[in-house]
Amino acid sequence: MKITHHGAVNGVTGSCHQLDYDQHSSVLIDCGLFQGEDAGSSLAIDFDISTVTALIVTHCHIDHVGRIPYLFAAGFTGPIFTSKASASLLPLVIEDALKVGVTRDQKIINACLSLLAKRIVAIEFNSWFDLPTTSNKPTAKARLQRAGHILGSAYVEIDIGKKPNSHRVVFSGDLGAPHTPLLPSPKAPYKADTLVIESTYGDKNHQGRKERTQTLKKVIEKAVADNGIVLVPAFSIGRTQELLYELEQIIHNAAKNSPWQNIEVIVDSPMAANFTTEYRKFKTLWDDEAKKRLAKGRHPLNFAQLHTIDSHQEHIAVINYLSKRKQPAIILAASGMCTGGRIVNYLERFLPDETTDVIFVGYQGRGTLGRDIQTYGPSNGYVHINDHKITINAAVHTISSYSAHADQNGLIKFVTGMRKKPSHIKIVHGDDDAKQALAQEYREVLGEGVKIEIGESLTSFE
Template sequence: MKIIHHGAVNGVTGSCHQLDYEQHSAVLIDCGLFQGEDSGPSLAIDFDISTITALIVTHCHIDHVGRIPYLFAAGFAGPIFTSQASASLLPLVIEDALKVGVTRDQKIINACLSLLNKRITAVAFNNWFYLPSNHNEPTAKARLQRAGHILGSAYVEIDIGKKPNTHRVVFSGDLGAPHTPLLPSPKAPYKADTLVIESTYGDKNHQGRKERTQTLKTVIEKAVADNGVVLVPAFSIGRTQELLYELEQIIHSAAKNSPWRNLEVIVDSPMAANFTVEYRNFKTLWDDEAKKRLAKGRHPLNFAQLHTIDSHKEHIAVINYLSNRKQPAIIIAASGMCTGGRIVNYLERFLPDKTTDVIFVGYQGRGTLGRDIQTYGPSNGYVHINDRKITINAAIHTISGYSAHADQNGLIKFVTGMRKKPTLIKIVHGDENAKQALAQKYKEILGEGTEIEIAQLSDGL
């Protein structure tokens, strides 16, 4: 058995891990896009895929699936195993990625989507399935377990060999934070012999649910007091839906004469709108709290004050509308790290205004516009957007509790909750400080019985 890392080792993007589970047979876990400082000059698949028999997709964020079209171009023709919800989301994500980063030629896009739809195999959570083998008989099987990160997200358990000598490898994908709205928290697997785990917040712990909701409410109330706009960069899948869920609760709980009752919430992202529909379609995956709200006749993702913007023409009209009026509004738009998408146009227009507030609710990768605004905004610095120097007069806020990633406590609990602890943990998907901090915690808790490694690019186990 060998594990080779093709991404998410020098940062938090480009997740792609290869598990060689027998001679001449291997499986890829994710095939994601590099972003920010992690970005390289080439998107082409630069590693040998001749032994790759299958791809397993943990979830549909672009840093986990964005290079799938390039995998096709390299000649990959195997199945793509993913959860039932992710199977519905994946074509939407890939179509958008192609339009934004590759081509607007609909024939090329349709050809890629046709390939994708033929390759996708939707599997139910907690159901074992065999991985294809280049030999006569499969020697490895896998199953997906709920990761609680976004709709359909999973961690992967892979058993190699036959009982009683099986070796279990667990790939965490991205683990969800505890007590998030809509989705249940991930439960630790029974065992892992080898664990490959993310470390995005390996050195930090989030605010509690009540604290972060109160922080969001307080920040927005202060922000709208001067009738300015509140800009919230958010990923189309996951973060947007969680924010809507929380905002609906704040509005529902507000007094009838409260300003919250008249505050417009604008989602300016066709992708986010499509994904919100999918969240509603997969209500069976919601947690008990969300299901109880539905049972009471509430619509946490489709409330009266919510307005969705579709076309680019409408998008430009909204920016002009907000520029010329004196009423507050909350705008949620992608991308979450401000690396592209409609949020960039809002930032270009409204960052110079003192009445603007920007609320970051998720991780901002190194080299992204979002990280630059976080860094230089508090001192009224500047950023460059569309080759223009934009002075930041807006107020900048960060609420870490809304991250869809597990914090340090969650990452530790995922391991300590196992009945049979891993003998090897490989740490990926984090900045250097986060990886080192998490590695030290694991060493303190698990002792000498577990080897802790910080994974390196294309290293092999």
């Protein structure tokens, strides 16, 4: 057995892991796009895929699926196993990725989407399925379990060989934070012999749910006191829907004469609107709290003060409209790390205004515009946007507890919650400090009997 990492080793983007489960067969877990400092990495599939019989997609964030078109170009013809919700989301994500980063030629896009439709195999959670082999004799089986990160997200259990000598490998994908809005928290697997786990927040712990909601409420109330606008860079899948859920709750609880009743909430992202529709479609995957709100006749993702912007023409009109008026508004727009998308136009226009507030609610990767604003904003520094030097007079806030990623405690509980602990843990998908901190915590909690590894590219097992 062999595990090779083709991304998300020295950072948090480009997730792609290859598991060889017999001499001639392997499976890829995710095939994501590089972003930030890693964006200079080759998009082409520069590794041998001759043994790759299948791809398993843990979830539909672009840093986990963005290289799928390049995988097709490299000759991949196997199935793409993913959850039912992710199967519904994946074509939307790939189409957008192609339009933004590859081509606007609809014929090429349609050809790629046609290939994708033929390859996707939608899998129920907690249901074992055989992984294809070159010999047609099953030597490994896999199962998807709910990860609580975004709609449809999963961690992957793979059993290699037959009992009682089988070896279970678990790939965490991206694990959700506990008590996040809308989705249930992930539950630890029963066992793992080998664990490949993310470490995005391996060195940090988040605020509790009540505390972070109060923090968001206070930051926004202070931000709009001068009738300025609040810019919230947010990923179209997951973060946007969670924030809408939280904002609906704050507005619902506010007094009738409260300023909250007059604040417009603007989602300026066709992608986010599409994904919000998907979230509503898959209500069966919501947690009990969210289902109870629906039962009471509330619409946590479609409330009265919510406005969605569709076309680019509307987008430009909204920026001009907000520039002239003196009323507060909250803008949610992608991308979450400000690496592209409509949020960049808002930042270019409004960062110089003292009445503007920028709220970061998720991880900002190294080398991204979001990280630069976080770094230089508090000292009224500057950033470059569209070749223009933009002075940051806006107030910059970070509420990391709104991350959809598990924090250090969550990552530790994922392991300690297993009945049968892993003998080998491979830590990926994190900055160096986060990986080192998490490794140290695992060593202290699990003792010397467990091999903890922060690897580079290749790990082999007998």
